Amino acid sequence: MQNSKKLRNWLDAFGLDHPLVIAGPCSAETQEQVLAIAHQLKDTDASVLRAGIWKPRTRPGNFEGVGALGLKWLQEAKDQTGMMTTTEVANTNHVDLALKHDIDILWIGARTTVSPFVVQEIADALQGTDKTVLIKNPVNPDLALWLGAVERFYSANIQNLGVIHRGFSTYEKTKYRNNPEWQIPIDLQNQFPDLPLILDPSHIAGRRDIIFELCQTALDLNYDGLMVETHFDPDSAWSDAKQQITPQTLDKMTVDLRIRKKGDDKVEFNNELSKLRAQIDVIDDKIVQMMGKRMNIADNIGVLKKDHNVAILQVKRWNEILGRMILAGEHNKLSEEFVLRLYKAIHQESIGHQKKVFKET
Structure with a gap:
């Protein structure tokens, strides 16, 4: 990636000159798979290794994750590569196990964000920790629910917060798995301007061929990072095979993505103009x-x-x-x-x- 704005708040600790990149498989499948992907990612722009340990599937009978065993694989990958780790937690037991295995970043999934009761329980379980929490938007386009989840973690004195935009469910057929509805995260940032915003293009796209354009739109809108599902053999993945890309594809993509430099008045003007025009493009x-x-x-x-x-x-x-x-x-x-x-x-x-x-x- 080209040079970017300085990332805000806890992101500054990464010392990056580009947006944060979180990458890894949709699901941790085997120890060998997790370690192999981690080693392929360690020399890319990716700083954080992601993997789903518990997979809340829409319907039963599909692969629902390897469970707590996968946390040990993430821990081993962290020891071997130096990458930070992240996974989704959906209840207080998940939180307890993730903390015991020194997972650095916990994310709250879209299905969890819709339940204020569960969000509050997780926030209470994390109170007093210094872990970073990323909150995905709710399944349906409801800004108030998303804001409410953020506020519950703020109230629990969780200092390191961010949000993940993963698109919204719709009954209408579009080219996306989940409609981006770009205006909703823009509205959220208007209310929480210092809250880091990360795009999950994989779940918005549902297919790998439009992931790049989604990432570029996000960067044009001044997003702080990307969470991209990567797998060394995407077509053989145990879950969400169509939306995963290889670490090599991710590496090339981050080189091709463009972010305008800042440094003088003209560049600052162009950055702001680009951001506003991108918003107009979305609305148009x-x-x-x-x-x-x-x-x-x-x-x-x-x-x-x-x-x-x-x-x-x-x-x-x-x-x-x-x-x-x-x-x-x-x-x-x-x-x-x-x-x-x-x-x-x-x-x-x-x-x-x-x-x-x-x-x-």
Whole structure:
């Protein structure tokens, strides 16, 4: 990676000139596997070795982790390579075992973050320790739940905190396994500007071919680190095979990723401009996606109107939309002229879609 901003808070202790990289297999499978991956990662930009020990699967019957035995493998990998270690903890027993095996960083998984009761129990179990805790976003797009989990650990006097953005579940089919919903972590950082933010591109992507672009977007948005699932033989992995990459691919990826340098006013300006433009790109992509969904609904309305021999243009409905959107525009500091131009264009596109439906036999 190219030079980066100085990382905040506990990340400064790493002494890195690039964002933090956490890497390792989705699941610890065997002692040989964990050690082999650790040795392949030790000369890359990765500073922390990750491995799932307990795997909370959506449905029973899938591989659910090797359990506490894998903590010894992580401990041995740490002794041999000098890398720090991290794993997910989902209850107080996991916390106790992780502390006994000197795991450096504990992360709270998306399924755990949704339960304030469990989060509080884990926070209480960690009170008084100097361990670093990373909190993944909840499964569903709920900023309040994510913020609540952060606040519970703050209240337990956990000083070394960070969050992991791993995307959000949706019933709609998209190119992602979990929709990134970039605006939600941006909103979280607005409330906790000093809280380190780490991207988990593996769980957002669900497949390895778009991991790089997700990482680049995260760095453009000023994220502090990446957690990337790596395996020496991804296709043979016991869990989440499609979303893992090799340590060699990770090494090349971190070289290719670009972060603007800081040092003078011009560079600082460009960094801020890049960050703001990346936010606009995310929103623009979402606008186009939502427009596509709107036109799909317009198509369905066209079918319904055709079946019932109802005219395409409904003036009363159109005037209601305009009035409502003009008021909404005023609330969001948009001029009436802009709202009218925008919605006339949207309405025209919608009419075009319905005309096409009417022409179909």
